Amino acid sequence: xxxxxxxxxxxxxxxxxxxxxxxxxxxxxxxxxxxxxxxxxxxxxxxxxxxxxxxxxxxxxxxxxxxxxxxxxxxxxxxxxxxxxxxxxxxxxxxxxxxxxxxxxxxxxxxxxxxxxxxxxxxxxxxxxxxxxxxxxxxxxxxxxxxxxxxxxxxxxxxxxxxxxxxxxxxxxxxxxxxxxxxxxxxxxxxxxxxxxxxxxxxxxxxxxxxxxxxxxxxxxxxxxxxxxxxxxxxxxxxxxxxxxxxxxxxxxxxxxxxxxxxxxxxxxxxxxxxxxxxxxxx
Amino acid sequence: xxxxxxxxxxxxxxxxxxxxxxxxxxxxxxxxxxxxxxxxxxxxxxxxxxxxxxxxxxxxxxxxxxxxxxxxxxxxxxxxxxxxxxxxxxxxxxxxxxxxxxxxxxxxxxxxxxxxxxxxxxxxxxxxxxxxxxxxxxxxxxxxxxxxxxxxxxxxxxxxxxxxxxxxxxxxxxxxxxxxxxxxxxxxxxxxxxxxxxxxxxxxxxxxxxxxxxxxxxxxxxxxxxxxxxxxxxxxxxxxxxxxxxxxxxxxxxxxxxxxxxxxxxxxxxxxxxxxxxxxxxxxxxxxxxxxxxxxxxxxxxxxxxxxxxxxxxxxxx
Numbered sequence: 253x254x255x256x257x258x259x260x261x262x263x264x265x266x267x268x269x270x271x272x273x274x275x276x277x278x279x280x281x282x283x284x285x286x287x288x289x290x291x292x293x294x295x296x297x298x299x300x301x302x303x304x305x306x307x308x309x310x311x312x313x314x315x316x317x318x319x320x321x322x323x324x325x326x327x328x329x330x331x332x333x334x335x336x337x338x339x340x341x342x343x344x345x346x347x348x349x350x351x352x353x354x355x356x357x358x359x360x361x362x363x364x365x366x367x368x369x370x371x372x373x374x375x376x377x378x379x380x381x382x383x384x385x386x387x388x389x390x391x392x393x394x395x396x397x398x399x400x401x402x403x404x405x406x407x408x409x410x411x412x413x414x415x416x417x418x419x420x421x422x423x424x425x426x427x428x429x430x431x432x433x434x435x436x437x438x439x440x441x442x443x444x445x446x447x448x449x450x451x452x453x454x455x456x457x458x459x460x461x462x463x464x465x466x467x468x469x470x471x472x473x474x475x476x477x478x479x480x481x482x483x484x485x486x487x488x489x490x491x492x493x494x495x496x497x498x499x500x501x502x503x504x505x506x507x508x509x510x511x512x513x514x515x516x517x518x519x520x521x522x523x524x525x526x527x528x529x530x531x532x533x534x535x
Numbered sequence: 536x537x538x539x540x541x542x543x544x545x546x547x548x549x550x551x552x553x554x555x556x557x558x559x560x561x562x563x564x565x566x567x568x569x570x571x572x573x574x575x576x577x578x579x580x581x582x583x584x585x586x587x588x589x590x591x592x593x594x595x596x597x598x599x600x601x602x603x604x605x606x607x608x609x610x611x612x613x614x615x616x617x618x619x620x621x622x623x624x625x626x627x628x629x630x631x632x633x634x635x636x637x638x639x640x641x642x643x644x645x646x647x648x649x650x651x652x653x654x655x656x657x658x659x660x661x662x663x664x665x666x667x668x669x670x671x672x673x674x675x676x677x678x679x680x681x682x683x684x685x686x687x688x689x690x691x692x693x694x695x696x697x698x699x700x701x702x703x704x705x706x707x708x709x710x711x712x713x714x715x716x717x718x719x720x721x722x723x724x725x726x727x728x729x730x731x732x733x734x735x736x737x738x739x740x741x742x743x744x745x746x747x748x749x750x751x752x753x754x755x756x757x758x759x760x761x762x763x764x765x766x767x768x769x770x771x772x773x774x775x776x777x778x779x780x781x782x783x784x785x786x787x788x789x790x791x792x793x794x795x796x797x798x799x800x801x802x803x804x805x806x807x808x809x810x811x812x813x814x815x816x817x818x819x820x821x822x823x824x825x826x827x828x829x830x831x832x833x834x835x836x837x838x839x840x841x842x843x844x845x846x847x848x849x850x851x852x853x
């Protein structure tokens with residue numbers, strides 16, 4: 253601190269701060285307008301922009317929640333089910349797969365690992381056609397489970413768990429549990445999972461956010477209005493006849509989709525940002 | 536019995552390895568591999584629905600592939616590429632700049648944590664909601680036009696979404712905003728992983744910050760730059776939510792913002808399975824190549840890490 257006070261501010265520091273302020277402004281400005289406009293009346297929105305919020309926040313909220321054409325409450329519920337379900341089973345089964353490959357020696361160990369690494373970044377869209385046909389054949393189309401179950405096989409989360417195990421799960425611990433008579437499955441649930449908690453928490457957040465924001469697959473799979481997730485409802489908003497819409501409601505709807513994630517992020521930002529760097533390749 | 540255990544553990548516990556990895560592979564088989572095979576199979580068939588009539592499936596060989604190439608596939612591939620690169624260049628440029636500033640001990644940045652939190656924020660926002668927000672903000676009578684008008688910068692509303700340049704720029708801007716913070720934080724972590732002695736040595740040798748960045752930092756973060764590039768290409772290939780919502784699936788104006796996945800979605804929604812299959816196979820082949828490059832990169836990294844571990848163990852033993 254003292255050092256910085258003594259030495260003069262350099263030109264680079266001034267430039268760095270100017271650039272950072274501009275970027276931060278760009279990141280926040282759109283959300284600022286969103287919050288302001290979500291609190292204003294349709295007529296006022298048409299008249300012009302205002303720096304200060306209006307008084308219609310709760311009214312807009314009530315209008316959105318009571319609109320029978322856009323079942324927002326169902327949307328929130330469905331999104332919570334899908335995102336929560338994905339986060340839970342994705343992290344649990346990824347840890348399980350990682351443990352299977354990390355802790356045991358078996359003939360298919362190397363090929364299994366190599367295979368998962370080969371499909372690490374394969375986009376899901378390329379199999380969407382077959383996926384949809386499959387769902388129709390087994391009568392799972394228009395079913396939220398179809399959005400949750402595939403999360404069991406998440407190569408990237410597996411790799412994260414595997415790296416974490418290499419760093420923080422000593423095999424001696426597993427062997428000690430064996431000597432104490434714990435069977436393999438119990439060891440996994442009672443000893444491995446608690447040790448993996450930090451990794452599970454990070455990946456649960458990212459999986460939750462990913463599923464919350466996912467649009468492509470839910471839009472194709474879910475056809476019943478009351479089963480749709482928030483991104484799909486946002487899309488119907490876009491498809492609707494725009495000119496007749498109450499713009500206050502539109503902004504409020506966007507806010508409902510975005511704000512829960514933003515709040516969670518602000519509470520856990522330090523933890524999440526650390527998690528970003530853990531997930532990528534190091535060096 | 537117990538004393539023997541450590542010797543034959545690979546035998547007695549082998550089956551548990553299979554049991555633990557079973558759910559992953561069963562799920563992958565059911566929800567990815569079978570659909571993939573099915574997708575490839577459909578690509579050789581004429582199979583679509585027109586109105587209430589279902590045509591096919593009739594085997595047509597490579598006709599779908601040919602028809603796709605003759606249609607606007609290449610135009611959409613071009614659109615996808617242009618909008619990706621227009622977002623990626625500023626993304627990687629700004630990210631490198633920020634990463635260099637954030638890690639340079641000679642620059643004191645006030646509110647560093649605040650800036651980190653803010654620049655990463657857009658990455659977590661629902662892309663479809665973000666696109667919807669941009670659609671309303673940049674609409675003809677929307678807030679951006681209102682602000683520009685009231686400040687006297689413009690005298691007529693700018694119609695952002697009717698020009699190719701405008702629509703593509705908006706999409707690239709959103710891609711940029713959503714990803715530059717993520718990249719900056721990844722690069723920052725990479726730079727912080729470099730041995731500080733290297734920077735000190737360069738400094739003692741009289742290098743200025745630009746030279747240090749050019750000759751020390753850049754070569755050392757090249758692997759992660761390459762990784763960022765490849766994963767970004769894969770992300771770009773999947774570009775969908777933003778242009779789909781912004782243009783309501785039309786790729787307006789004149790389909791100049793139509794991406795490959797939007798095209799796929801169009802075929803899927805209209806139940807043209809043959810064409811959707813062939814398009815998926817094209818995308819699969821490109822993705823497979825990119826996957827293989829990532830695989831090789833991770834393998835190299837694993838090899839480096841394994842070497843380090845060995846060294847460490849040797850040291851511990853000594």
